[in-house]
Amino acid sequence: MTGPAPLRVLGRASSINVRKVLWTAVELGLPIERVEVDVRSEAFRQLNPNQMMPVLLEGGPGVATPWGEVSFSLWESNAICRYLALRERREDLLPTAPRRRAQVDMWMDWQAGDLNNSWRYAFMGLVRQSPAHQDPALIASGVSQWNRHMALLDAQLLASGGPWVLGQDFTLADVVLGLATHRWCAAPIEHAALAAVQAYYERLCERPGFVLHGRDAGP
Known part of the structure; x- marks a missing residue:
């Protein structure tokens, strides 16, 4: 039986937008790895054409990246926080009403x-x-x-x-x-x-x- 897909967030620890994602993961009880990244690199630009952090990577069969195989990627910090709350069905953090x-x-x-x-x-x-x-x-x-x-x-x-x-x-x-x-x-x-x-x-x-x-x- 396989576990949940591993999660990584690409970006600097000093970024307030990266911290949003990391704190959300704590509230959800989700293990997440933060990875330093060069936003000017072509590999990063392929994930986020805006070349801004953070980018969320969800592991699994999919696209090969320097950070492993990725089944899903997402940019924009507030969108990432919403996605993770929805993924974990946490209606207390993100209501459905x-x-x-x-x-x-x-x-x-x-x-x-x-x-x-x-x-x-x-x-x-x-x-x-x-x-x-x-x-x-x-x-x-x-x-x-x-x-x-x-x-x-x-x-x-x-x-x-x-x-x-x-x-x-x-x-x-x-x-x-x-x-x-x-x-x-x-x-x-x-x-x-x-x-x-x-x-x-x-x-x-x-x-x-x-x-x-x-x-x-x-x-």
């Missing part, structure tokens, strides 16, 4: 779009020390927008009536927003006073997957 599922998707999409774009310039300049992101006015604007978006999360946490983004149940929305919260807390910026976000961060620190791939893994 249409309205509840839409709410989880809404907050995951907000994180990947609006929230990520708000912090990108300031984070690259202040944390990654990128020479291309050192304009003081743009950094200040980025910090302001970052705080403004985190205030929206603060308001949602207050309105949800529970410890998590959507209330009593921990979902994939908390995985992606939890890592975004860690990045905000760890960044060397002037932080808005957001008590609900701070309490949320403390609750996240009770989850082993967050401790491993969030709190203890750098900004």
